[in-house]
Amino acid sequence: MLFGAQIRAARGLLNMSVAELSDRTGLAVNTIRRAESENGPVKITNANCALLESTFESLGVIFIAPEQFGPGVRLRGPDPLPRQTRRRD
Numbered sequence: 001m002l003f004g005a006q007i008r009a010a011r012g013l014l015n016m017s018v019a020e021l022s023d024r025t026g027l028a029v030n031t032i033r034r035a036e037s038e039n040g041p042v043k044i045t046n047a048n049c050a051l052l053e054s055t056f057e058s059l060g061v062i063f064i065a066p067e068q069f070g071p072g073v074r075l076r077g078p079d080p081l082p083r084q085t086r087r088r089d
Contacts, residue, residue, distance in 0.1 A: 001041045001042075001049070001066075002035070002041070002042050002049050002052060002053055002063070003038065003040060003041055003042065003066070003071040004035055004036045004037055004038035004039060004040075004042055005039075005071065006063060006071050006072065006073050007032070007035055007036045007042070007052060007056075008036050009072070009073045010056045010061045010063075010073045013061060013073060013074075013075055014056075014059055014060075014061065018032050018033060018036075021052075021055070024055055025051050025052060025055050026051075027048055027051065027052070031044060031048060032052075035048075035049075035052070056073075060075050060076045060077065061073055061074075061075060061076070062074050062075070062076050
């Protein structure tokens with residue numbers, strides 16, 4: 001189960017735009033935005049939720065279950081390499 005705040009936080013940790021996440025997953029931008037707007041568990045299909053979770057995990061994001069310390073995310077490893085910035089000069 002993912003929370004909207006976890007998706008937003010995971011994108012932030014990776015410096016990834018909604019459009020970039022859409023390209024990686026094949027999900028519509030509106031689907032991602034709708035999922036991110038949820039204050040609690042996301043209300044998207046289980047398949048889409050699993051796709052988002054596996055995409056983020058493949059990029060080094062670890063999801064913290066709500067039962068542990070409340071829903072959260074962190075990056076794997078002590079010193080992950082940052083992704084390229086979104087801004088293009």
